[in-house]
Every structure is written in structure tokens, then in C-alpha cells.
Amino acid sequence: MTVINFGIVGLGRLGKIHAENLAKNVPGSCLIAACSLVEEELAFARNQLGVAKTYTTYEEMLDNPSLDAVVIASPSSFHVTQIRQGLEKGLHVFCEKPIGLTVNEIEQIIPIINLHSNQKFMLGFMRRYDTSYRYAKKMVEDGEIGEITLIRCYGIDPSSGMDSFLKFAKNGTSGGLFSDMSIHDIDLVRWFTNSEIKKVWALGNNKAYPQLDALGELETGAAMMALDNQAIAFLVAGRNAVHGYHVETELIGTKGMIRVATIPEKNLVTVYNEHGANRPVSKDFPERFKEAFIDELTEFVSCISSNRQPEITALDGLYATEVAIACKNSWLQNECIDV
Template structure:
């Protein structure tokens, strides 16, 4: 079996998830190089994952390491430049969302990618590779629930991670709630409906950590959206779920409705004790979407080997980012934002 020599840039929480998955679960990829500006992360790659070559410079890794593909899990502001550099050097690229933070930069890199049909680019919208979401998508595509009239999404991180996130936002690493978190739900809305989003109105608040407002972010946000065919989407994103990581998606159609993960159960175990009867919940996104993260990298490798075009494209990243930025603008201004106006 052919193994694709692969490098990775970024070994924070999600970077470690991807790197560990490659080493343990994705046999088609061979992780031989890693890049990070944090020495401890490079040591982790060498000692825990057996990575042969480590680099502090992304450009040096691309130029010097004998790799065919690279997995980009660096800060979002670096994505477009790193994608373009890797593509210029003939590498296949898997990039975590978002594809970038500026529309013009994303448009430029999308055009750059489109000119190189022999190279694979794939964006990390992992929920598309979750079995439950794929099952729901098959039902929608068959017309089982008729024409979609409304999509409602919840995406709320556990409150246990909120204090560390406040420090993260303080250091200006966050792209904001809508682009960091809601973008997954925005992608689901586009994926399930096949429609673009034309108007958004977003609001938010900070009750647990009011200082988040000083850093231009919010701990709880909501957005009401009108789609190109006048269907409706409602998104709720947050960072303060006391019970664990909460992701839920409801799709209402003219003939029925679907609900994915109404309760964010960790497994099929029910606990009976002095606290009553309860079901454990997933504590964080790497746990809830563990198999989805593995599945997307298997798909990435398959597309390289079989010369296929991934189902998740740079355009998906561009359109979702446009909507997320429009939500951010609506939140900041308190006004309805039309996507057509933003494009002018």
C-alpha cells in the first residue's frame, strides 16, 4: 500500500489530534515532519509520535522535508499564505477551518488552488464526515423530509474551557465566536440545503466573563439567517455549556424533520447513583467527533492516491467565512447585514 509522506504545522490541541490520528489510525499517511514555534510541541512530535524531522519554520519544512502533503493546523491568520506556499512547491494540502480571515485573501488563494488541478486541497469541516450527519444528509438528499424550510444549530463548548479561552482572546488569537465556532454550523446549513445565505442578523452577550467584550468577542451568540430560497437558519454558538460539549442540529422540512444529537450523549451508558439517573456527555470536540477527524484524513489520502476532488473545497471555506464575517459585523453594529452588500 502506498504511504504518503506528510508534514504538519501546528501542534496545539487540534494539531495533536490530527497528528495522533495520522500516526495511529490513518495508514495511508506517514507523518515524517512537524513544524511549530513552540519547542515543547516539537519535542512531543519527536518523542511521542516518532516524527523524524522537526522545524520552526513552515517554509523550511516545505522546502527541506521529503513530503508530498501537509496538514495545516496553525493560527487562522496564517492559513492562506501557508496554503499558497505549499501549493507553489507542489504539495497536497489539508487545512483546518477557517481557510482564512480576509475575504480577498481567500478569493486569491481559491483562484490559486483552482489553477492546479493535479494537486489536492481539502478543508477541515469534519462534521461532514460524522456518521450521524452523513446519515441525515442521505435522508435529506433522498427527499425523505421534503423541502427544507428551517435549520437550527447549537454549537456550545464546555464551560470548563472558558477561563483558558478568555486568556486566548486576550492575546488576540481568537477570530471571534462566529468565525471560530459558528462556521461549522454555517457549513452544515449550506451542505444540507444546497443554498447560500443572503442575510444575517446576529446578537451576543457576556455574562460569565464580561471582560470578553473588551477583547471584541462574546461567550454566547445567536444568528438568524435568510437563505437564497427564503428558507431560515437559526444558529446558537457559545462557550459556556455546564454539562459538556453540546452540538445539536435540527432540520425541518415540508414532510418531516430530523434532529442530530438532541442530547450530546457520550455513549449508551446510563448511570444510576445518588445524583439520580443520568447519561454522560462528551467533554470536548475531539471526543465527540473523534471518528470524523479520522475519516476526513482518510478521505484526504484517498483523494491524493486516486486523483479525486474532495467534497469539501476552498469555495466552501470562502462562502462560510463570508457568512461568519457578516455575522460578526451584524453583532458589532446591531444591524441586519445583506451578503450581497458585503460583496460590493
Template sequence: SYKYAKEAIDSGKIGKVYMVRSYSQDPTKNIEGAIAFGPHSGGEFLDMCVHDIDLMRWFIGSEPKKVWAIGGCYAYPEFAEWNDGDNVSALMKFENDAMGFLFAGRTAPHGYNVETEIFGTEGIIRIGSVPQKNLVEILDKDGIRKEMSQDFIERFSDSFKAELKEFVSCVKENRKPEITVYDGTAVSHIAYKCKESFETGELVDID
């Protein structure tokens, strides 16, 4: 879906991209593991938001220059011990003046929830805006519902397969992948700036 969206953007189907909104939520049932990992964690922006930042840079085609991050420990005060939160968000301004908004949470009661929205001057693309495990609807005594994926392995199984195929193709064809180690370095730098803004409460320049 993300590759399809990128191809649509590059072909001009939604005009000029001016904002990307991205949500990443882990289910509450995994909270004990998140708390246990807390002392070793880089914080929610580094543990969860790097993928959202990756997507923003990819879809917008520019680098962020300013970030303001907020959040807190709304349900689990344990995270405050490590200068972290159980739900956080950040607003970024990019070098081409586009906007990026991301939200990461550890307390989704309904399951693993990842969704992305790309705003363009001529259209909008939504990916996973109504999270669901598959196209099945269940009608029973409790009403009508759709089930959700419960972890990232299930949600992104097709993506992981495509990633492995691309890796093998790069080896066979003796070519470099489109995404490089420099992208990973750039995203880590941005995520640390988000963490700095969250901890200080200040608008932070990304140099």
C-alpha cells in the same frame, strides 16, 4: 450521523428543507483558554460558527442572503474588549427562502454540546439532540444521569477518521473531494457578515 442525515435529505425522506437549527457550546471549564485567545480570535462567529454555517449550506442547498446576529457578554465581560460575546446567535434567510438559526456559547456547564435539527415539509431530523458521551446510564446516590463528551476530539472522533480515509481515497483515486476550498471561502465570508451584524446590531445583506 451528519452524512446519514444528508443522504436522507437527498432521498427526499423529509421533503423540502425549510430550516436548520444548530447549537455549538464549549464547556465553561475551558473559558480561561478562550479568554486568553480573545485578542487573537476572529470572534465567536468565526471561531465556532463556521461549522454550523457549513452544515446549513450543505443541508439546505442554498446560500444565505441576509443575517441578523445578536448576543452578549452574559458571564464574562472580558470578551467585550474584542467586540465579541460569550454567547451569540444568528438568524439567516437563504436565497431559496429557507431559514437558518445558529447558537454558539462558551459557558456550557455540562460539557461539550453540539446538536443540529433539520426541518422538512414532511419530517424532522435531529442529530445529538440529547448530548451524551455514549449509551451508558449511571444510577447512583445522585440519581440517574448520562455523561457527556468534554471536547470536540472525543465528540467527533469517527468523523475525523472518516475525513482522513476520504483524503487518502482522493489521492489514490486521483479525484477531487466533494468539498472544495471555495466552500471554506464562502463560509468565512458569511461568518464575517455575522460578526458585522453582531457588532452593528443591524440586519446585514450577504453579497
């Protein structure tokens, strides 16, 4: 098997997971370089993952002539610049969501990605690689629930993650609740319906964390969406699930319904005790999407090795961000917005 030599930029909440997967869990990948601003994270890469070279600037890492590909897991505001720099060095690029924070910067990076069509580019919408979502997608494609009429999506982070979110939000701009969190649900809506979102109406508040007002962030948001094919989508995003990490999706079709993770179960265990019969739930995104994070990078390596472009494109990133920004504007302007 050809081995793909990876570098990674960003070793924070998610970068650490990708780094560990590239070093240990993704067949055909070898993590040879890592970049972060934080010395302890670089020491982790060297000592725990055996990464040969670590860097404090992305530009220096890109000068490593042994690299074949780069994974971008830095704050979202750096993504488009780092995509361009990676492509211009001749590397394959896997970038975390969102691809960019503004429509303008994404529209500028797309022609550059297209210009490097011999290199592979993939965006990290990992839910498309989750076993349950793949199972549901196959059922939808096989026509088992008929035509989708409505999708309801919940994406609520655990309240236990608030401290780490505050650090993340202060590091750079997250893009706000809809670009940071709902973007996954927006991608699922597009993926399941094969249709585009054309109109949104969004609301939000910070009742649980009023301190988010000062950061320009939202804790709870909801959006109603109209799709080109007349289906309806309803999204809830939040950062205050006290029970754990709540990602749930419901697909209502003309012939039936599918629900994914109505209770966001950790496993098949039910605990019977003085509190009743209880199902343990996923505590955070690394736990819930552990396998999906491995499978998306395995797919990226496979695309490189077999010389085919990944299914998730920069246009998926553009459309999802356009909808997320429309949600933010709808909330700010208190009106229905055409996408």
C-alpha cells in the same frame, strides 16, 4: 498501498490530534515532519509519534524534499499564507477551518488554489464526516423529511475549555465567535440545504465572561438567517456549556424532522443514582468528533491516492466565512445584513 508523506504545522489543541491520526490512525499516511513554536510540542511529535524531523519555522519544513502533503493546524491568521507556500512547493494541502479571516485574503488564495489543480486542497469541515451527520444527510437526500424549511444549530463549547480558549485567542486572532465556532454550523446549513445564506441578523453578549470584552471576543451569539431557497436557519454559538460540549442540530422539513444530538451523548450509558437517571455527555470537540477527524484525513489521503478532488472546496470556505463575517457585522452594527 502508496504512502503519503505528511508534514504538519501547528501542534496545539487540534494539531496534536491531526498529528496523532496521521502517525497512527489514517491508513496510507506517514507523518515525517512537524512544525511548532513550542519545543514541548515538537518533543511530543518526536518521542510519542516518531516524527523524524521537527522544525520551528514552516518555511524550513517545506524545504524537506520527502514531503507529499501538508496539514495546516496553525492559528487561523496564518492559513492563507501557509496554503500558498505549501502549494508553491508542489504539496497537497489540507487546511483547518477557517480558510482565512477576511474575504479579501480568501479571494486572493482561491485563484492560486485553482492554478494548482493537480494538487489536492481540502478544508477541515469535519462534521461532514461524522457518522450521525452523514446518516442525517442521506435521509435528507432521500427525501425522507421532504423539503427543509428550518435548521436550528447549537455549537457551544464547554466552559471547562475557557482557559485554553483564552490562550488560543491571545495567540492570534480567532476571527471571533461566528468565524471560529459558527462556521461549522454555517457549513452544515449550506450542506444540508444545498442553498446559500443571503441575509443575517445576529446578536451577542458576554454575560458569562465579561473579560472577553477586552479581547474583542464574544461568549454567546445567535443569528437568524434567510436562505436563497426560502428556508430559515437559526444558530446559537457559545463558550459556556457547563455540562460539556453541546453541538446539536435540528432539521425541520415539510414531511418530518431530524434531530442530531439533542442530548450530546458520550455513549449509550445511562447512570441511575441519587441524582436521578443521567446521560453522560461529550466533554469536548476531540471526544465528540474523534472519528470524524480520522475520517476526514482518510478521505484526503484517498483523494490524493485516487487522484480526485475532495468534496469540500475553498469556495465552501469562502461562502462560510462571508456569512460568519456578515454575522459579526450584524452584531456590531445592530442591523440585518445582506451577505
